[in-house]
Amino acid sequence: xxxxxxxPQFLSIQEGENLTVYCNSSSVFSxxxxxxxxxxxxxxxxxxxxxxxxxxxxxxxxxxxxxARKDSSLHITAAQPGDTGLYLCAGASGGSNYKLTFGKGxxxxxxx
Amino acid sequence: GAGVSQSPSNKVTEKGKDVELxxxxxxxxxxxxxxxxxxxxxxxxxxxxxxxxxxxxSGLPSxxxxxxxxxxxxxxxxxxxxxxxxxxxxxxxxxLEGQVYKNYNSPLHFGNGTRLTVT
Numbered sequence: 001x002x003x004x005x006x007x008p009q010f011l012s013i014q015e016g017e018n019l020t021v022y023c024n025s026s027s028v029f030s031x032x033x034x035x036x037x038x039x040x041x042x043x044x045x046x047x048x049x050x051x052x053x054x055x056x057x058x059x060x061x062x063x064x065x066x067x068a069r070k071d072s073s074l075h076i077t078a079a080q081p082g083d084t085g086l087y088l089c090a091g092a093s094g095g096s097n098y099k100l101t102f103g104k105g106x107x108x109x110x111x112x
Numbered sequence: 113g114a115g116v117s118q119s120p121s122n123k124v125t126e127k128g129k130d131v132e133l134x135x136x137x138x139x140x141x142x143x144x145x146x147x148x149x150x151x152x153x154x155x156x157x158x159x160x161x162x163x164x165x166x167x168x169x170s171g172l173p174s175x176x177x178x179x180x181x182x183x184x185x186x187x188x189x190x191x192x193x194x195x196x197x198x199x200x201x202x203x204x205x206x207x208l209e210g211q212v213y214k215n216y217n218s219p220l221h222f223g224n225g226t227r228l229t230v231t
Contacts, residue, residue: 033219042205043203088154090155098143098145098160101157102147102156
């Protein structure tokens, strides 16, 4: 069974601060996705990374896929209240490339 | 265009009753997925449809759970003889194709879920 461990589980910071959340596994994934979920809504895809060592930037968000494709990180610069939400990582493996294994998420609160 | 639509948004039922949850995927999306999100848990894969066929039902927790898809579109997830441990948010997602990891043009689009409470 493939597992994705996310840390921290909860994070509460002030507007303007930087933060990093982590997604780790002992298994290798073909790709890894990051989603953000707001209360009462479904997860919304932020990014997909597929190459070991890959770094993707979306405005203030930077995503990195580990060289061994077992881990990933999400870094947010100058966090804003609108960044508040549950951040989920999800991995796909080549054998079942339609099936995603999700972590439990990091609940981020950015206070004004 | 319209996103993935799920109904009802909330369902409260008594233990032992049957429930049906509905998912309307994005038009033209051939792949459809059901996931379950329990408090404090990550999303748990339940079943995957490609067209009307379900090549992977491995995530269904027990034989009380079943799902079907008709016309390559609407899907219903049925839970028979509901138990309290079935309480969760049931999320449906669709994608253009089933190749999640290779096809950047085929991301998953999730609905807002059905929150099921079994009393």
